[in-house]
Amino acid sequence: MRATYMFGAGDVRVIDVPDPKLEQPTDAIVRIVAACVCGSDLHPYHSMAADENGKPMGHEFVGVVEETGAEVRTVKAGDLVIAPFAWQDNACDFCREGFQTSCRHGGFWAAGGIGGGQAEAVRVPQADGTLVKAPVETGSALLPSLLTLSDVFATGHHAAVRAGVNARTTVTVIGDGAVGLLAVLSAKRLGAERIILMGRHRARTDLGCEFGATDVVAERGQEGIAKVLELTSGDGTHTVLECVGHTPAYEQALGVARVGGVISRVGVPQYTDGDIGWNLFGRNLTLTGGPAPVRHYIDELLPDVLSGAVDPGRVFDRTVSLEQTPDAYRAMDAREALKVLVRP
């Protein structure tokens, strides 16, 4: 089959690889119907050391089950399924506590012998714990929105949930990528009435406003902080959803958080050390967040997607074939595209 591999920074290719096969009785083989490129895929696109073996790419996909192992009970051949960006048994204590990305028997796509989602098919470990059946046809117009349940919508939701967003909390969202925009949508869905979006790409922040942002701050750094403080009587907001992952975004978050507030990070931190001294401590701020336990949230979010109450699939502004995936990376890196959907 054909699959997308990265061989080093800027070097993405679609190559021939062996078809995936069932290995464990808990496995399923899924034929990919729609996948996409993630903002986090751009991190290795910038920094990966050259590797002649390459690594498979992609961790978001919707597909049709082709074959299941003997112990798989909840999905069967022909089902259209959504796959979270991590696989898990959804049964261990960490999963039951709502931290599926730390499943004792789980892992991530494109690692440890498991393929990636930017491919024609993939072996899914722990299929019962991982896959969620979506009651639509493969041709459904809902497919892009269902695909966002793999990662970006659930991740934006996680940012808002961990921050404790509700109707009484003011919100700042940092970042106008797909996750940031869906953090706006998630905050709105959880009842927030005041949502300040920090982002400087007009087409994106316009979509953010349609998703529920009430204010847009295009400035960054100290200037951006000053602007948010100006919008909030000098106080900042109760919650800050940090959807970028770089140090300047964290520093902005610190600057715009209100006394007693929460900074919730879902942008994978591309740094180790950060300021957690008096700036965080002195005002009783809380720093939370992490990889979204997508599986934990799909049951709650899926009905709103199916009913059309929300339309998170609007973050996709381009569609390519599998063979064009390398160009999808290029276009997202050049910010020509917000998020690219891949149709194998």
Add this chain to the structure above:
Amino acid sequence: MRATYMFGAGDVRVIDVPDPKLEQPTDAIVRIVAACVCGSDLHPYHSMAADENGKPMGHEFVGVVEETGAEVRTVKAGDLVIAPFAWQDNACDFCREGFQTSCRHGGFWAAGGIGGGQAEAVRVPQADGTLVKAPVETGSALLPSLLTLSDVFATGHHAAVRAGVNARTTVTVIGDGAVGLLAVLSAKRLGAERIILMGRHRARTDLGCEFGATDVVAERGQEGIAKVLELTSGDGTHTVLECVGHTPAYEQALGVARVGGVISRVGVPQYTDGDIGWNLFGRNLTLTGGPAPVRHYIDELLPDVLSGAVDPGRVFDRTVSLEQTPDAYRAMDAREALKVLVRP
């Protein structure tokens, strides 16, 4: 009157200063009955640059109201009162949200023209919002326990509350100072059944066990982390109460926190940057804590002190006169004393 001043690292003196006087109609003058030296007073004791004017010391005290300004309504001359380590109006929005240490009209003792508690008397700004009447006589045996409501008991309680300690959460407390021991007592009081105390001073950890610690780990660093993991099937605890304030304590906290857990800091951080990369983010850990909003907690904690349900005053293992305060610093710094009570 006589008051304790610090003139530089290791240089504490009791000197003559003018008697405090009412300055605002919201002020009260309080004659100190009992004060104490705080672990956090040892930070400047180690590092303060020489200053010939010195700075007043002390932020924990119980006293008797001598005189009140025209607008003071809730306390009157003769009342025995407890003073939180910060003063506040207890009426602004930050106070009402439970963050009294960030009061819009508040501040800290021994700063901005306000004296310290290690003195014969002090001017109390915002007396109505700051002072809490204790219905006992000045000779009461409860005085040491009431004094812990100024800071250390309320601070330990804050660590436990912000961490979300309850009957279902396992707890690690880092630090066997007065705050650490009272964090143990607080966790126990909130229902925790498993409380691991990390500390290496036997007399202190013995008291910790009487307060509710179920396990003591004397090792520090990687060895200490390994020991806690060994006690928790390799997982760590749901909550970690960091009661020290130095980087190694934070690193221990990171090492012993369970997936999805909370690190709650109440030791004032003596550092700025710390590890908030994948070690914190990858396991969905939350970092919280800050200066305890003591005034917010006194109403809840005072009845348990008055009834004898808890006896936090046991952290005092030495009593000195005001003139002996310099020796109290020395003894606490040398770890001869856990916490020294000062009787002006």
